[in-house]
Amino acid sequence: MAVAARIKYFRHVRDFSQEDLALRANINPAYFGQVERGLKCPTIDTLYKIARALDVPLPELLRTDALPASSSDGRLRLKELLSRVPEDKLDKVLNVIENIVDLF
Numbered sequence: 001m002a003v004a005a006r007i008k009y010f011r012h013v014r015d016f017s018q019e020d021l022a023l024r025a026n027i028n029p030a031y032f033g034q035v036e037r038g039l040k041c042p043t044i045d046t047l048y049k050i051a052r053a054l055d056v057p058l059p060e061l062l063r064t065d066a067l068p069a070s071s072s073d074g075r076l077r078l079k080e081l082l083s084r085v086p087e088d089k090l091d092k093v094l095n096v097i098e099n100i101v102d103l104f
Helices: 002-013 018-024 029-036 044-054 058-062 070-083 087-103
Strands: none
Touching: 002 029, 002 044, 002 058, 002 070, 018 029, 018 044, 029 044, 044 058
């Protein structure tokens, strides 16, 4: 059930619908819905497809510890977003973030 909750969490962070993620992972949407609800136990191959579609390392998806508390959800989302910034653009993005933080 922990893996299903993590899949759902990362899907929400990415703002994907169940169908969007299932199609990105090349998985039947009905089957994916059962996986996310913890009704089906996916193979490691299916979990790998889901992790790739979420752009999350498979070990991160398989962690069994609790999901981040709601107070740190924003930090996790920021970390996730920054991980998708191309390396050559990262300095510009960080500069924008620093300027925003300075406003506070």
